[in-house]
Amino acid sequence: MVTPRLRPMGERALLAEVDDLAQVVGLHAALAADPPVGVDDLVPAARTVLVAFDPARITPAAVRAWVRSAADAAPDAVTPGPLVEIPTRYDGADLEDTAAVLGIPVAELVDRHTAARWRVAFTGFAPGFAYLVSDDWPWDVPRLRQPRTRVPAGSVGLAGEFTGAYPRETPGGWRLIGTTGAPLFVPDATDPVLLTPGARVRFVPQRSRIPAAPGGDSAGGGSNAAAESSRSELSSRPRTSPPPGVAALEVLAPGALAMVQDLGRPGRAALGIARAGALDRAALRIANRLVGNAETAAGVEIVLGGFRARAVTDTWVAVTGTLAEVRVDGRAVDAYAPVLLPAGAELSIGVARAGARLVLGIRGGVAASVSLGSRSTDVLASLGPAPLRAGDVLGVAEAPDPVPVVDVFPWSVPGSVVEVSLAPGPRADWFTPAAQRALRETAWTVSSDADRVGIRLDGPVLERVRHDELPSEGMRPGALQVPPHGRPVILLADGPVTGGYPVIAVVTDATLDRLAQARPGDLVRFRGV
Known part of the structure; x- marks a missing residue:
């Protein structure tokens, strides 16, 4: 009989920890046999199985009870795979x-x-x-x-x-x-x-040379350096012509980095595939609503602004996210409002004055190719469309709803202090009480190592009470890993799905989007554990 130790991984997942890898295999087989509605992912690792769930569809107590019941029925031997x-x-x-x-x-x-x-x-x-x-x-x-x-x-x-x-x-x-x-x-x-x-x-x-596999360079890595390499690979991919859908916008200048994003690829972590998708999911949802799209439609995520495009045909757009000047043919227009671009008109989005990311919603949604159920670009795994560059033409599909009449949409400018809430992490007991206090009381500085994979924070060292090596275990967006240097790293949407550094806490899903607007030099404060 397997008796798992259940550890919280934020408010939307838990780690079921057992004694060895053989027990992991048995427990995972039992859990995967009949997961209840609301359980979205099962990620086995060296000594744990991560169980991700949706609290709106199943309660944490019900998840814990199900895991314990499945553990009682875990097989001693698992049927061999292919x-x-x-x-x-x-x-x-x-x-x-x-x-x-x-x-x-x-x-x-x-x-x-x-x-x-x-x-x-x-x-x-x-x-x-x-x-x-x-x-x-x-x-x-x-x-x-x-x-x-x-x-x-x-x-x-x-x-x-x-x-x-x-x-x-x-x-x-x-x-x-x-x-x-x-x-x-x-x-x-x-x-x-x-x-x-x-x-x-x-x-x-084999004695002879092994030929390269088709698509063998299309998977991901595990660090910010890997993300930069992946971004370079994505940028060098050949474009397809003509674009899918009806041509809507021609990119004149992408700015620092612009890429297609939707709500990502949830539920595939067991295959090593991250959720990806827009970092500021709320901004994407709002942009889509403003132009009559389904909230799942793909838009353009723009880092730090500097984006310009020309309308190929009459096109409705909306710009959300952080604060930047938005103009059509040199005339200032409102952000967080539907804007009609006549054919030939030029849209320009200036440099972000605060925050880090903007979202451009286009009526019909960007009709990029679908990879593993999503149009999102994952910079770590080199999945999805290549980052945009001058000359690219964005096609769109049909929009399901009319463009709403909007006089004003309430929104606020991201501040230089980002406040996020924390839920308990599975390895909080690896850290001293002083480290727990420092986590909550410090105004952490966003370092230059910040991208879609994760954000490294500068501040005091979080001292451990345990210094042994942690076997690899499942990770989630929002997890605060603490590497040996003692300063936390917050994993984001493109981050790895397993990791070997202890997680002291997890950013709540409701406040995770705020980190999309954190730029180097900004401060991050954590509230509640």
Whole structure:
């Protein structure tokens, strides 16, 4: 019988913690067999299963009762998944050093790795990245002391008790022993992830060069540096012509960064796929309402303003989010109001005077291509449309509702102090009482490391009472991870779905959108735990 320890992960998720990976596998199988309405995601990890739920459809008490009941029925053995063979050339940069660390010949390392019966314990870190374990593998392989800033796509590595393959180029600290061309993650495929939890895996040695897999560079990484790399990849993607839908706007200047966003890809974290979507979801919903769209329609998220576009045909638009000057052919118009752009008119959105992000809603919604159920751009995973650039033409679909008559829409300018509310985190007990007080009492400064993946805050060090390494566990947007340097990092919509740093608290969903407007140098204050 599995007896999970239930830990809160904010107000919309919990971690069910057990003693070992075998119990995780059994518990996850029991939970996945018949989840109740309102449970949106199950994310297995090394010692936990994250259960994400919607409090509007199921109460936290009901979720806890269901998890305990399922744990009582968890099977001792799980039916093996499908067998997947991974062609591998053992030519990794760390092959010889890893064999030396383990005190065995290289040939024995290769033989043991190929003979082992591996299975996917869980996924995470990036779409398509699977953590594989084996009862036949006797070693705990130390990670590199200095992680690489770039690990080539297709690299096969070892770390701890795990082996795995990188779906795309990303930073990483695993020891690289080989390469594969297997299509680990193909976002436009019916089944985009090759290695799913429970699958059996066999590494098949190859002597010839392994060709690159189609779409093998389309998965994500795990840091702000990876986000920058992904953004570069996205920007270099070829455009399709003509655009889908009816041509509405031609981009003249995208500003610092402009990209298509809708409400994202919820419910796919078990495959390593982040929610993504607009950081300021409220601003997107309002922009869509103002032009008669469904709230789920895609708009344009604009970082720091400086955006210009020309109407190809008569087009209704609305600009929401932060404060910036909005003009049509040089004439000032209101934000948070529907505006008709006659064909040929130029829309300009000035530099943001406060806050960080604006949303441009276009009647009909941006008709970008759909990837895994969403038109959102995920900068970490390189999913979705490429960031906009001059010359792009935005197509739109039909709008379901008429443009409403709006005299004035109430809104406020984001301040330089962002206040957000906190709910309990699963690892609050890893920190001293002084750290808990400092978290609430400090005015934290937003550092220059702030993007759609997460925000690093500068301030006092949050001291721990525990200093052991935390096995990887499920993460959520809003989670406050505390790395070894002791300063919190708030994960946002494009952040990784698993992580190995303790989460002291979680920003409530109702106040999470406010962080979309935090810019370097702004202050963040936390209220309530």
